[in-house]
Amino acid sequence: MSPYEQYIALLTLMRKEIRRYTRIWSQTLLPSAITMSLYFLIFGGLIGSRIGEMGGVSYMEFVVPGLIMMAIVTNSYANVVASFFGAKFNNSIEELLVSPTPNHIILLGFVSGGVSRGMLVAVIVTLVASLFVDLNIHSYAVVVAVVALTSVLFSLCGLINAVFANTFDDINIVPTFVLTPLTYLGGVFYSLELLPEFWATVSQANPLVYVVNAFRFGVLGVSDVSVGFAFGMIGAFTVVAYWYAAHLLRTGTRLRT
Amino acid sequence: MPHALEIRGLQKVYANGFQALKGIDLEVAQGDFFALLGPNGAGKSTTIGVICSLINKTAGTVRVKGVDIDEDFPGAKRHLGVVPQEFNFNVFETVEDILIHQAGYYGIPLKTALERIDTYLTKLGLSEKRKTRARMLSGGMKRRLMIARALIHEPSVLILDEPTAGVDIEMRRSMYEFLREINEAGTTIILTTHYLEEAESLCRNIAIINHGEIVTNTSIKNLLRELHRETFILDAREPLPETIQVPGFEVSRVDEFCLEAQIEQGQDLAELMSRLHESGISIISMRNRENRLEQMFVSLLEQAS
Structure with missing residues (x-):
């Protein structure tokens, strides 16, 4: 395919993906706004007011970046895993597989759907958060870079999950048993400084630690880990996820017999 | 070529x-x-x-x-x-969207895709279903939609x-x-x-x-051409006799108005008609008992196994 034809194929996939989640906005966009409002109200407002400061800022300010990032992670992941598995389930993925669309365009198309949903939800949740706390962004460049990299990373993870999933139950296992625990243990609600040394060290293996802390640095200017190192880790995870997803598409794993 | x-x-x-x-x-x-x-x-x-x-x-x-x-x-x-x-295809998408997406996957610009969609939906009798979700189509319409989709990149x-x-x-x-x-x-x-x-x-x-x-x-x-023998069903105008003899042909009575004739390769169907006529049997219609290709198909599969 010529670069122009690839561009059309990519636009087609992006349009399709964005229309899919905006058509069912009450299932894809609204729940995050409601859930995060409750988090802000309960953890930030009710409980947070009794906790006091954490990491040098009010508890409410401390949890906001983590909660926004949690929404981005779950939405970018959920979008791609549901869309790709749905296409596998009703065999419409064959429309793409029989076409000359290159694998990197298929990947970019699905990932762009996840990234756009992640970013849209980030905007919605940030607007909701601004009702509870005054947000003064420390570094817009860091915020945008972390949001973009994170949504790409978890969109890719969603696609990998969808490739291996055989049933709709399989696309819920990873978010429920892996993603949610890692998010909660990734320092959304607490500073790693509160952990005993052993558990603080174990937490370094959790990719969500880097995502949450890099974003918190972008918003508040505070972080439990070095921001440069955090970017390096997120970037490394993204490269590995991209390589593996591309490998799965190239070999046709679980897509071609 | x-x-x-x-x-x-x-x-x-x-x-x-x-x-x-x-x-x-x-x-x-x-x-x-x-x-x-x-x-x-x-x-x-x-x-x-x-x-x-x-x-x-x-x-x-x-x-x-x-x-x-x-x-x-x-x-x-x-x-x-x-x-x-x-x-x-995704049954929740409309006919038009399914075709637009498929065209896009082949790098076809939207304007060209829409022109082709007009052409193929008209030819396949699906124009009125353009904005209908695929799940609302009948089985035959779904099949025609798949033909239109396969042709969208010509x-x-x-x-x-x-x-x-x-x-x-x-x-x-x-x-x-x-x-x-x-x-x-x-x-x-x-x-x-x-x-x-x-x-x-x-x-x-x-x-x-x-x-x-x-x-x-x-x-x-x-x-x-390799088929050596065919069976024809012949319908008679008048009731048939209990026994039918036609020299040179294998003919049997099926019921009062119907008989069956085996025609070997090289035999003349006109000759059979002529001899039946001479015997006082007037034929008003005739058909092949089995699909000829089916006979050949079964015979080839039997040989192969």
Whole structure:
């Protein structure tokens, strides 16, 4: 395919993906706004007011970046895993597989759907958060870079999950048993400084630690880990996820017999 | 001029060890209307799956209009349009969206795609369903939608896997007309079907596949020429006698107004009519008892096994 034809194929996939989640906005966009409002109200407002400061800022300010990032992670992941598995389930993925669309365009198309949903939800949740706390962004460049990299990373993870999933139950296992625990243990609600040394060290293996802390640095200017190192880790995870997803598409794993 | 499709030594062994294709060779000329016949599980859909990249082959080569799928799969895919046996579109999308997306995957700009959608939906009688979600379509409409989708990038080779399964007779006939029309316009058509009369009336050449091997590959005319014996049902104007003797022909009484005659290769049907007339039996209608191709098909499969 010529670069122009690839561009059309990519636009087609992006349009399709964005229309899919905006058509069912009450299932894809609204729940995050409601859930995060409750988090802000309960953890930030009710409980947070009794906790006091954490990491040098009010508890409410401390949890906001983590909660926004949690929404981005779950939405970018959920979008791609549901869309790709749905296409596998009703065999419409064959429309793409029989076409000359290159694998990197298929990947970019699905990932762009996840990234756009992640970013849209980030905007919605940030607007909701601004009702509870005054947000003064420390570094817009860091915020945008972390949001973009994170949504790409978890969109890719969603696609990998969808490739291996055989049933709709399989696309819920990873978010429920892996993603949610890692998010909660990734320092959304607490500073790693509160952990005993052993558990603080174990937490370094959790990719969500880097995502949450890099974003918190972008918003508040505070972080439990070095921001440069955090970017390096997120970037490394993204490269590995991209390589593996591309490998799965190239070999046709679980897509071609 | 390269063949529309050229397959050499194609083998497929599934993960469970089942050998679906045992080294088949097949050539389909450009512009041909070609039938690939075989019983269930013979390897037809596996062959099509390999050609259109939904199944990974174990060995062999496949060329579409001279383009080797191992060397330039995207290039080969451009020439191919595929209508699979099972519905494989998102039923929650509209007819128009399904076609726009498929055109996009081939790099076709939206403006061109919309023009082609107009053309194919009109030709296939789906214009009024343009904005309808696919799940609301009847089975026949869904099948026509898949044909429109396969043609949206105007391929030179169209492969149809059981395209008329579950389609009523009237719809089937209009589909035949449409397929003849695009074949006459230059599109090579490769068809798998269970309706053998469909292959006989539409196709010029045929390959019969069984247990993953090509049993025969010839023209339909040649194949039918090999048929040595045919059975005809004859309807008489008057009640027939209890016993019927026609010298030189094997004739038997079926009921009061109906008889059955076996015609060997080389025998003259006019002579049979003439002798029946001489015996006072007037024939008002006649039909072939079995589909001729079906007889040949069964006989070839029996020989192969």
